[in-house]
Amino acid sequence: AKKAGRGEQRVFNDAMNAVAKDALVIDGALRDAIEANEFYLVYQAITNAHTGKLTKVEALLRWNSPLLGPMPPDRFIPVAEDSGMIIALGTWVLEQACRQVGLWKHSVLDDVTISINVSAWQLADPQFVTLVSQALIRNGLSPHQLELELTERVLIEDAANVQTVLAQLRALGVGISLDDFGTGYSSLSYLTQFHLNTLKIDRAFVMDIEHSERSNSLVHAIIAMGHSLGLQLVAEGVETAGQAAILEKMGCHYLQGYHISRPILPDELLHFADGRAAP
Ligand code: C2E
Ligand code: CA
Ligand code: CA
Ligand code: CA
Numbered sequence: 291a292k293k294a295g296r297g298e299q300r301v302f303n304d305a306m307n308a309v310a311k312d313a314l315v316i317d318g319a320l321r322d323a324i325e326a327n328e329f330y331l332v333y334q335a336i337t338n339a340h341t342g343k344l345t346k347v348e349a350l351l352r353w354n355s356p357l358l359g360p361m362p363p364d365r366f367i368p369v370a371e372d373s374g375m376i377i378a379l380g381t382w383v384l385e386q387a388c389r390q391v392g393l394w395k396h397s398v399l400d401d402v403t404i405s406i407n408v409s410a411w412q413l414a415d416p417q418f419v420t421l422v423s424q425a426l427i428r429n430g431l432s433p434h435q436l437e438l439e440l441t442e443r444v445l446i447e448d449a450a451n452v453q454t455v456l457a458q459l460r461a462l463g464v465g466i467s468l469d470d471f472g473t474g475y476s477s478l479s480y481l482t483q484f485h486l487n488t489l490k491i492d493r494a495f496v497m498d499i500e501h502s503e504r505s506n507s508l509v510h511a512i513i514a515m516g517h518s519l520g521l522q523l524v525a526e527g528v529e530t531a532g533q534a535a536i537l538e539k540m541g542c543h544y545l546q547g548y549h550i551s552r553p554i555l556p557d558e559l560l561h562f563a564d565g566r567a568a569p
Pocket of ligand 3 (some may be wrong): 469470490492526
């Protein structure tokens with residue numbers, strides 16, 4: 291076949307980019323992506339705000355599609371949710387993340403807790419609790435080493451069922467974390483109605499904490515409320531030393547964000563953790 295000239299190639303790329311915006315194309319490309327090994331996980335450190343010790347890591351999904359190029363999760367997760375493919379994908383994430391923690395045994399990351407993001411569809415799957423306990427057993431993790439991150443949307447989707455499933459997971463010893471806190475429907479009754487143990491304060495509030503009195507008061511109030519409810523607090527999107535200092539002073543337990551580390555590959559995380567071992 292005749293090789294495309296530079297102009298033609300650009301027209302082709304522009305057209306591809308336009309097409310790629312189409313959820314249908316993403317949906318099609320997602321179909322075989324698990325089997326074709328196109329997914330991988332990166333891990334972002336979550337450190338103790340007081341000691342700086344690395345205590346948890348959040349697993350974040352990455353998709354390198356040969357057809358569409360690197361695709362951010364915010365683009366393809368909603369598509370996978372619409373088609374129900376998120377169940378297979380979420381199961382892959384669960385297994386992969388637990389396997390990685392298993393591989394970290396006897397390293398400096400021996401006792402790390404892994405946080406994974408879970409969609410509403412997964413919680414509605416009658417197999418979910420079984421899948422979780424099997425992943426723990428198969429990979430030799432103790433249940434406290436796994437934490438599931440849910441958004442407020444997940445909680446309201448099917449509240450009665452979710453409440454039951456979360457109670458079962460907590461009974462197993464698995465942690466439940468409320469992600470993006472403050473951005474969603476934010477009914478404070480969720481905090482007592484569900485079996486949560488961690489609140490993740492959304493980046494939107496953390497971002498302005500140094501310069502906006504309003505964000506500062508809001509974060510302060512969330513932390514105070516979390517303390518009185520016996521919840522662990524994680525601040526997301528910590529990008530500066532100033533933010534970290536303010537959050538630590540306010541009594542936030544854990545910090546996550548580019549100031550500490552970007553999401554990185556397992557070997558890089560091991561290296562990072564080496565420098566942050568317990569004193
Ligand atoms: P999230 O759970 O709120 O994850 C945090 C996002 O913020 C990540 O984006 C992370 O890379 C980014 N981030 C972390 N620190 C900073 C910071 O200091 N500054 C800024 N600007 N950003 C920061 P990412 O990896 O693109 O993921 C986006 C969203 O996709 C996640 O938001 C989560 O909702 C979803 N997601 C990712 N992996 C999975 C997964 O395995 N399953 C499901 N269901 N959703 C996932
Ligand atoms: Ca999350
Ligand atoms: Ca979040
Ligand atoms: Ca988010």
